[in-house]
Amino acid sequence: MEKLKSAIPETLKRKIAESTANDLHSTCSSLLQFFQNLPLFHQMVRDLTDPEMALCGKNKEAAMEAKAKGNECFAKGDYSNALRFYSQALRMAPPDVEDKEKNLLATLYLNRASSLHKLGFFLESLQDCSRALILSPGYAKAWFRRAKANLSLSNYKDAISDLTVSLKIETSLSGKRQIESELNMLHDQFRPRSSAMEQPNDDRSDEQLQVELQCVPIPTKGRGMTSCTDVPLASLIHKEDPYAAIILKHCRETHCAFCFNELPADTVPCMSCSIPLYCSLKCQLQAGGQDFSNYKSKYEFPEDLSDVLEQYIRNVTSPGISSSNFEHAEHRHECLGVNWPAVLPSDVILAGRILVKHIQQQSRGGVQPKYHGILDLCQNYGQLSSDSKLEFHVYSMILMCCLQQVLATRLPLNSEITSEIIMLLSQIRVNSMAVVRMKYSDGKQPLDYDATSSVEQVQVAQAVYSGGSFFNHSCQPNAHAYFLSRTLFIRATEHVAAGSELELSYGPQVGQWDCSERRKFLEDRYSFICQCSGCSQVNLSDLVHSGYHCNRSNCFGVVMDSCIAKYEREKLKHVKGPNSLQDMLHDDNIGRVASRLFEQTDYSCCFEPGYCLSCGSLCDLEASQETITKAEICIKRLQDALASCETPTTLIMDALKSIDILRTLLHPFNKRIAEVEDNIAQAFCSTGEIQAAMAHCLASIKILEKLYGEDHIVIGNELIKLSSIQLSMGQKSTADNTNQIVAIFSRYYGSHADIMFPYLRYLKREAGKRV
Numbered sequence: 099m100e101k102l103k104s105a106i107p108e109t110l111k112r113k114i115a116e117s118t119a120n121d122l123h124s125t126c127s128s129l130l131q132f133f134q135n136l137p138l139f140h141q142m143v144r145d146l147t148d149p150e151m152a153l154c155g156k157n158k159e160a161a162m163e164a165k166a167k168g169n170e171c172f173a174k175g176d177y178s179n180a181l182r183f184y185s186q187a188l189r190m191a192p193p194d195v196e197d198k199e200k201n202l203l204a205t206l207y208l209n210r211a212s213s214l215h216k217l218g219f220f221l222e223s224l225q226d227c228s229r230a231l232i233l234s235p236g237y238a239k240a241w242f243r244r245a246k247a248n249l250s251l252s253n254y255k256d257a258i259s260d261l262t263v264s265l266k267i268e269t270s271l272s273g274k275r276q277i278e279s280e281l282n283m284l285h286d287q288f289r290p291r292s293s294a295m296e297q298p299n300d301d302r303s304d305e306q307l308q309v310e311l312q313c314v315p316i317p318t319k320g321r322g323m324t325s326c327t328d329v330p331l332a333s334l335i336h337k338e339d340p341y342a343a344i345i346l347k348h349c350r351e352t353h354c355a356f357c358f359n360e361l362p363a364d365t366v367p368c369m370s371c372s373i374p375l376y377c378s379l380k381c382q383l384q385a386g387g388q389d390f391s392n393y394k395s396k397y398e399f400p401e402d403l404s405d406v407l408e409q410y411i412r413n414v415t416s417p418g419i420s421s422s423n424f425e426h427a428e429h430r431h432e433c434l435g436v437n438w439p440a441v442l443p444s445d446v447i448l449a450g451r452i453l454v455k456h457i458q459q460q461s462r463g464g465v466q467p468k469y470h471g472i473l474d475l476c477q478n479y480g481q482l483s484s485d486s487k488l489e490f491h492v493y494s495m496i497l498m499c500c501l502q503q504v505l506a507t508r509l510p511l512n513s514e515i516t517s518e519i520i521m522l523l524s525q526i527r528v529n530s531m532a533v534v535r536m537k538y539s540d541g542k543q544p545l546d547y548d549a550t551s552s553v554e555q556v557q558v559a560q561a562v563y564s565g566g567s568f569f570n571h572s573c574q575p576n577a578h579a580y581f582l583s584r585t586l587f588i589r590a591t592e593h594v595a596a597g598s599e600l601e602l603s604y605g606p607q608v609g610q611w612d613c614s615e616r617r618k619f620l621e622d623r624y625s626f627i628c629q630c631s632g633c634s635q636v637n638l639s640d641l642v643h644s645g646y647h648c649n650r651s652n653c654f655g656v657v658m659d660s661c662i663a664k665y666e667r668e669k670l671k672h673v674k675g676p677n678s679l680q681d682m683l684h685d686d687n688i689g690r691v692a693s694r695l696f697e698q699t700d701y702s703c704c705f706e707p708g709y710c711l712s713c714g715s716l717c718d719l720e721a722s723q724e725t726i727t728k729a730e731i732c733i734k735r736l737q738d739a740l741a742s743c744e745t746p747t748t749l750i751m752d753a754l755k756s757i758d759i760l761r762t763l764l765h766p767f768n769k770r771i772a773e774v775e776d777n778i779a780q781a782f783c784s785t786g787e788i789q790a791a792m793a794h795c796l797a798s799i800k801i802l803e804k805l806y807g808e809d810h811i812v813i814g815n816e817l818i819k820l821s822s823i824q825l826s827m828g829q830k831s832t833a834d835n836t837n838q839i840v841a842i843f844s845r846y847y848g849s850h851a852d853i854m855f856p857y858l859r860y861l862k863r864e865a866g867k868r869v
């Protein structure tokens with residue numbers, strides 16, 4: 099990529115750097131012409147598209163090697179490694195149409211089923227047996243192993259059916275005897291139970307949308323979303339599957355490439371290439387994989403089967419879904435084993451998925467494909483850096499050539515297509531959403547959660563939602579987005595009056611960062627200057643978030659440094675007179691923190707860095723900062739110790755002295771104090787001093803409530819920590835806390851709260867026991 103970029107003549111680079119969206123045809127046509135005569139470009143496209151050089155294709159030899167290693171580990175009783183090698187072999191194994199007798203994939207699924215069973219993964223083992231049987235219905239051993247899995251799951255009726263089929267088709271005498279003895283044993287224990295067929299990992303609820311939204315023009319922000327009727331608190335306002343989505347590269351081994359949920363032990367690889375892994379056959383098919391049934395070995399079952407058993411065999415050996423159910427399979431054009439889907443950046447592959455889906459949709463409608471304005475979404479091409487513009491140009495040429503290999507005549511190589519790909523890349527930059535999952539610290543499971551745990555959201559995929567893209571950003575949002583599988587859900591977190599805009603946070607929020615940090619992030623990442631209420635109106639959080647304590651000991655005023663003062667002063671430019679200021683400063687706390695604001699007539703000179711906003715005293719911020727930097731050294735030592743799970747008492751004592759220093763120099767609501775209180779709470783938890791831990795946890799929550807507001811989800815997360823400390827002390831107040839936690843989580847996640855946070859169920863149960 100760098101070589102390609104440096105080969106481009108400076109004049110052309112300049113033309114691209116200075117281009118706007120209107121110039122794209124011209125810049126693309128110049129670059130295309132240049133690349134057409136550049137051997138390096140053709141070599142690069144060959145490397146990415148030539149099946150001979152493909153690293154991502156199937157490889158029978160490698161599969162057989164991994165299978166042999168799996169067998170070796172299995173024989174030694176090393177079932178975890180056997181599982182690992184069989185999974186590896188499955189990923190590499192080509193579906194074998196010719197080899198009807200010994201279907202390699204079926205054997206591998208069965209071998210893995212045995213390892214899974216030994217490791218106690220019974221449902222996964224059952225699913226692998228079923229996959230082996232879809233591929234090879236006459237596989238007696240797979241029926242036998244399936245019976246064992248069903249037996250371990252107490253599905254006696256199915257186990258008997260599996261054994262009966264196995265007995266019918268087993269040819270060896272010793273095999274028949276073994277099955278018969280199992281059957282006899284089972285008949286004694288039989289209790290009817292429902293069968294456990296493969297359940298795709300799909301946990302959507304049927305909750306209906308409660309309001310109808312409309313997309314309307316919003317001054318200074320383009321379009322946005324409003325409702326004609328009042329929107330009740332916690333109501334579901336939007337639900338949508340992505341137009342296109344892609345898993346992030348570093349999550350390919352840990353999350354399903356279709357639904358983005360965590361991968362189970364019985365992963366299903368793509369049938370045509372060795373890149374994606376799925377959690378179920380359904381996800382594999384939805385993404386564009388081939389039907390297992392295309393590779394089914396032929397087998398004639400004995401004629402003397404009962405109707406019930408025949409139906410049972412049909413149920414087990416047919417997947418029940420086929421690839422024809424899924425028209426716009428997003429991975430289908432990528433799985434030829436060639437390198438580009440593995441090598442190109444995720445957003446470029448995502449642009450490819452959008453383009454291919456568009457072409458497929460148009461050809462289904464029987465119309466001549468048009469390539470202009472594929473997505474009706476805003477873009478930020480004009481504001482991109484010169485380097486990003488150049489990169490988008492180069493990637494669009496490469497992607498077009500890669501896709502051309504698959505789409506041939508349906509995708510002509512021209513500047514119209516490349517300009518549209520650049521548009522798509524710019525739209526993806528501004529509109530795509532980070533699909534996230536909860537991650538518990540230290541790899542803890544939700545139910546091991548304790549006071550030292552933390553939950554963070556980690557991005558697993560990137561997706562474009564056509565409707566979801568019309569929601570604007572606010573640093574004080576009134577709506578919250580989250581994901582179940584790949585479905586986007588948006589919920590109102592406040593009562594929103596009819597006609598008011600519904601806004602999400604694209605990341606930064608008031609309370610989390612100060613105004614300067616938020617605006618910088620939004621400008622760098624999304625190329626817009628935030629016009630939200632949080633960034634244009636004075637609010638307590640922004641005043642105190644990074645503020646200093648006033649010199650005068652009994653003054654509660656805040657002192658700002660020059661950077662914060664600059665942004666706050668800017669907000670005052672919007673103030674249209676004393677009444678308007680009074681409206682803004684409706685919060686008593688703001689009055690205490692910045693009472694001088696009320697006395698000013700010229701607001702622009704009000705926020706002077708270094709002066710207390712309440713009493714006007716001048717403070718030496720440089721000296722304060724020097725002392726704070728020294729105090730931070732001890733706090734850093736404590737954080738490092740916590741990270742390595744060691745907390746010597748001396749470090750806690752030093753951190754306590756340091757936080758005292760912070761308290762005298764920083765404003766009492768400064769976020770840094772809350773963070774250090776939280777660190778100290780964690781430290782006390784790990785040394786078992788629960789009372790002290792609780793006091794510091796509470797101190798942290800008190801500050802965060804000022805910064806975020808009492809009903810914010812961050813407070814919910816902190817209350818969960820507090821609650822688990824209280825639980826460990828057997829305190830009764832847990833029930834109150836739990837109610838507050840449940841109220842906050844319901845506001846953000848509604849009926850999905852328990853699915854998103856299984857720990858809530860445990861908390862409710864424990865609180866119930868104690869009242």
Ligand SMILES: C[S@@+](CC[C@H](N)C(=O)[O-])C[C@H]1O[C@@H](n2cnc3c(N)ncnc32)[C@H](O)[C@@H]1O
Pocket residue numbers: 318319320321322475476478528529567568569570571572624625626627628629630
């Ligand atoms: C995902 S789109 C939202 C829909 C967009 N307004 C439209 O007309 O299609 C993101 C773009 O909307 C605008 N936008 C969103 N939130 C904004 C805000 N708080 N202040 C200013 N512009 C905003 C910016 O142009 C941003 O790049």
